[in-house]
Amino acid sequence: LITKTDTNPFFVKMREGAEAKAKELGIGLKSYAGKVDGDNETQVAAIETCIADGAKGILLTASSTSAIVPSVQKAREAGLLVIALDTPLEPIESADMTFATDNFLAGELIGKWAAASLGDKAADAKIAMLDLDVSQPSVDVLRDQGFLQGFGIDLGDPNKWGDETDPRIVGNDVTQGNEEGGRKAMENLLARDPEINVVYTINEPAAAGAYEALKAIGREKDVLIVSVDGGCPGVANVADGVIGATSQQYPLLMASKGIEAIAAWAKDGVKPQASEGKSFFDTGVALVTDKPVDGVESISVEDGRKLCWG
Amino acid sequence: MSNAENFEDVVKSRRDEKVAEFDLIEKNVFHRLHSLLHRTPALVPLIVLVVACVVFGLINANFWRISTLSLIFQQIGIVGILGIAQSLVVLTAGIDLSVGAMAVLTSVIMGQFTFRYGLPAEVAIAIGLAAGTMMGAINGVLVARMRIPPFIVTLGTWQVFLATNYIYSANETIRSQDIEANAPALQFWGTAFNFAGARVTLAVVLLIVLVAIMAYVLRHTAWGRHVYAVGDDPEAAELAGVPRKRVLIQAYALAGFFCGIAGWVMIGRFGSVSPSASTGILGNIQAITAVVIGGISLLGGRGTIVGMFLGALIVGVFEMGLRMAGADAQWTYLLIGVLIIAAVAIDQWIRKVSS
């Protein structure tokens, strides 16, 4: 199992899910992770190690979806089953199979929800975009652009955030996906425009940080924060009203599906099948909120709590 | 050639002559400023700072609002305290790459001891501070007794502490709401009060007090002088009777203690306890940046804590100013790089002209 990093709880839970499943099936599992977001080099080295070590298959959440492809090809040539988890490779058929959530869709859901919650006020909303990193790794771009699409904002180049010209966007800032960065980025954007009333965040820790910044100036009640991930602390924050809505994803499911697929491949050479109508196996995404709006499907916090990870 | 024997007799009778005084005539205001700067080099970053504030204030009038300035102080709170820790180590001609990791790990220890083991928050805080001190002492012992270069020691312990932090915490965040309800002492330094119309947190007060205390300790106590001597020329210091190893270990341990305090302050600032705080990875570079912009020499023995504090402020002002001026994240990143160099270049230039 090769994850992007192992400092993000999302991937930690993914690893725990994989370990549990592997134990159940009696499979040997070694896990590797990049050092920082976007760390392609360490992942390449990890794939090479797997090949050298005679592994049967690789579960990979690619840091750089296209840069990793040559290494993946090498692994497949060496007879390993390569399954992309969470993030599809580019092109998607570079991996034997992809178990993924659609990060763009996840962003779109919260975007739509936010727009619908605001109703008429959406036309003159003031939006803060709290992204991941200046290097703009692919999740970062997909979630960000998905949100804007859902909110109804022209994307400019969909492969890049920060090039939008819509005046409703106050600005983008980076958070490293944690509370620390979330707070500082929020403060910076508030200094630029204290009237911000919608906050997109890359994940729930960043959202929690942004909330602290708003609380410090007493505006936590009148700002809408949306996020992606659906980890248990995040869902609890939705319950507490810290976050308005979050798109929940299912790393445990991805990991255990992946392990099962590799077990099957090792046993009798069967490759897994894609979801109907898609080029990958969609493990799904669901909007968690206690304030459902018309036209956007969502599940309640109660349900979200049952499905959450971490 | 009888004078060969007694030429020294001339000087055998003591005459205490007056030494010529060569007082400079300080020609004009400009000249006076120069000689002032030369005598108090810590003023140079101060001037850079003032100029930066004026410029940013002209670009965006909001910059000069008292709330913006208070925000800058809050943002540099943690870097400032890590900078104190880093200054101590850098003054001994060392470098501490592990400061950020120690801070994050102590904050996790404080959180986990309260929530996992159910200890009172005050006890957990004490344990966290002790843990920080111990981690620092480990660095110190490796540097002083095993004679491993500080860069290597702290490069290694940085990775060790950071990995321990992730493994021990199982990457779990303790939520702000839970802490607020069950262990408000952890968030103590986040308490805000009103000051001159702006909300200021206790963390800001703490930072200023700590800077003042350490400035006193380094300038006015024997231990402080020993820290400088060890950094200046370790061999000479040892020959002159400074217990080099002991001073080194104490300096690193004290740095660890300050990292512990930084860990506590982090909880106050972010509300939650998060093992993946970016301070763990970036804290060291940020602290070193503050230290070097503040005029402390990485070769040891030269510079002041107050300089470091100004260095941290300069970075804080630049970041905030650029964001407010509307630069986007990538451009801000680029411009801060340029400004760091420019700030030090101006500093060097002023020193050269004035000398």
Next chain:
Amino acid sequence: MSNAENFEDVVKSRRDEKVAEFDLIEKNVFHRLHSLLHRTPALVPLIVLVVACVVFGLINANFWRISTLSLIFQQIGIVGILGIAQSLVVLTAGIDLSVGAMAVLTSVIMGQFTFRYGLPAEVAIAIGLAAGTMMGAINGVLVARMRIPPFIVTLGTWQVFLATNYIYSANETIRSQDIEANAPALQFWGTAFNFAGARVTLAVVLLIVLVAIMAYVLRHTAWGRHVYAVGDDPEAAELAGVPRKRVLIQAYALAGFFCGIAGWVMIGRFGSVSPSASTGILGNIQAITAVVIGGISLLGGRGTIVGMFLGALIVGVFEMGLRMAGADAQWTYLLIGVLIIAAVAIDQWIRKVSS
């Protein structure tokens, strides 16, 4: 007391006496080994390396397969070349935090000039190398002429180059397939051939050749000696007639050139051109780690390129060995942290005993 005038006459007649020879009697094998190590300190990392290989081989038999070893060489290719660049700078008592950023930016320049502007790949490569040299020269000019500390200069340019890289490339990756089809020269160093039953890439050969060339240059040319002298004591070097500034600028520029080569090699290794390659962020620490484990003093003037090469190998072996032993990521980081310290501790210990 007439002797006062002529006591020096005794030594006026020259007598060339033989100096007593105090050759050590080398007592036994152990003793001989020690004195050998003392004379050739570069052997110490070699021994650490061999021991590490044996241990990892015992843990996992696959480790000793020739293909695994060739893999290690491939994996350290980029760090090794960045390490050469870093060594040059560190020998002048500097530090270059921007090496990784320069490498990534040059690789992006090579890619974009080929694909965006449609230049022949060879021309784009030449432009990339020139750009790397120029970036290095900028560092050098700031350090030598503006007298800004190298740490600050390269901290600033690191951010500047990295941000430039993101902005210029618009975060776009150029895909491996496209490069293979249209500009295979970019992937030149990724070309593999068979050697003793394992596939080895040209990048490995390049690394070894570059290490050999630079070892020669530093040891056997006047310029190399000047680099050491400037790092050892800049003031003395200048008084002794070394053009300090020129040597500094050249060293930084050459380091930039090597970063350009590293950028080219990166394209060969990863197939694609990716502006978000983590070398941009981690390359500097990795290169510094190799340099310091390899025994080059961060204070300048002491150490060898071959030592750096062994340092890079040690890290490569540890990482591969731990991964193959099945340690998970955080445990791997933790153990590498411990091993970095241990490797240098052993080194120090051997040197101490033998002296």
Next chain:
Amino acid sequence: MEPLLKARNLVKRYGRVTALDQCDFDLMPGEILAVIGDNGAGKSTLIKALSGAVIPDAGTMWLDGAPIEFSSPNDARAKGIETVYQTLAMSPALSIADNMFMGRELRRPGFMGNWLRKLDHKAMEDFARKKLSDLGLMTIQNINQPVETLSGGQRQGVAVARAAAFGSRVIILDEPTAALGVKESRRVLELILDVRSRGIPIILISHNMPHVFEVADRIHIHRLGRRLCVVDPKDYTMSDAVAFMTGAKEPPADVLAA
């Protein structure tokens, strides 16, 4: 009479170089003992061993008849042995006063000193200024100047002043007048005689024969890493001493070291 400081069979090797080769040493109470020898004979290494700055590979030392083992210069200082090293051992960026009191700073009296451990900068500066004036180092214009801005001779003067002010059992001076002017050298010689009159013995390493013969009670002649002989300046001329030390003449058997 028992020697105050005694050493037997000291050995110190640096790689292939043997700096001390079974060297013996004796310092009698209250005497000025000069140590002379060629460059590289091992004089500095000898006194470094005596002052704890170098740990000899072999050999034994006694202070007042009791065997001693120093593991750092601080051990020797704690026993009252104060040394001016050839390299001076000063912190270049620190002030003259800081350097003089390094390791034995004065604290303010009362609360500030006892509780806040505040240094008494003023007292230290006054003391330092007085000691330097005694040595005739009047050209130093500012006692808070960093030592690195002093001329070579001024620096040496500060080091000598420090040792003379604090030594209580033995004072060791490694070429204390090498960089000093005529007037300043004279002051140092006076100081040496003055210290002896306080009953404190002195070890003086010097290449200046007239000075050595002027003040020394006995002369230890060092050659090729060992004590060649000890002579009385009243019995031998400078020419003899120089001849022994350079190997031009064999010393007579009665002064030859065992």
Next chain:
Amino acid sequence: MEPLLKARNLVKRYGRVTALDQCDFDLMPGEILAVIGDNGAGKSTLIKALSGAVIPDAGTMWLDGAPIEFSSPNDARAKGIETVYQTLAMSPALSIADNMFMGRELRRPGFMGNWLRKLDHKAMEDFARKKLSDLGLMTIQNINQPVETLSGGQRQGVAVARAAAFGSRVIILDEPTAALGVKESRRVLELILDVRSRGIPIILISHNMPHVFEVADRIHIHRLGRRLCVVDPKDYTMSDAVAFMTGAKEPPADVLAA
């Protein structure tokens, strides 16, 4: 006769300290000019200005009648002025041979040297060994020893050997014998006379009056940052010189500097 090296009204300030205060200087062709003065009088600063190591705040210098402005020691070296600084200016970690040839290394003849720019280590080592033997520095056992492992005197010997070997117009020696033994000092004096006999003038700073009076043709007496007077050693005694230099006696009007 025109002075070979001439300076007028040199001024150099360090903060509040005035190291050179309107100082004049003249060096005649082929002479040995001694510069004497108290510690801190400004002698080192003066010769640093003459050798390009310090850029004076004011004043003019001429070499062979042509005005010169040095911006680095290299400029001075290019004009044939070679200097031994009081701090010696050596790279501690490099070998003796490396240090001697620093900045003017010898290359191998033929392809290796011209094209691969390979140094001729052997030739340099042999040359260095020979020069050191000439100075009687026989206790140096290994020419590849790093300079930091040499004794103080050995180090000074290496620096003097370097200047003597390469100086072509003027050789400046700042206290070249301060740390040297009797034998080694004697060799340096011989060397100085030897250099003069080659027609190269020498500036010698020294606190050793007998040496100064033995070799100097003229003596420049420096006091409080300026040239007090220039005397002929044949006309004045050492006592006179010391008296002038310390201010005990006023020099007569005919030798007083303008």
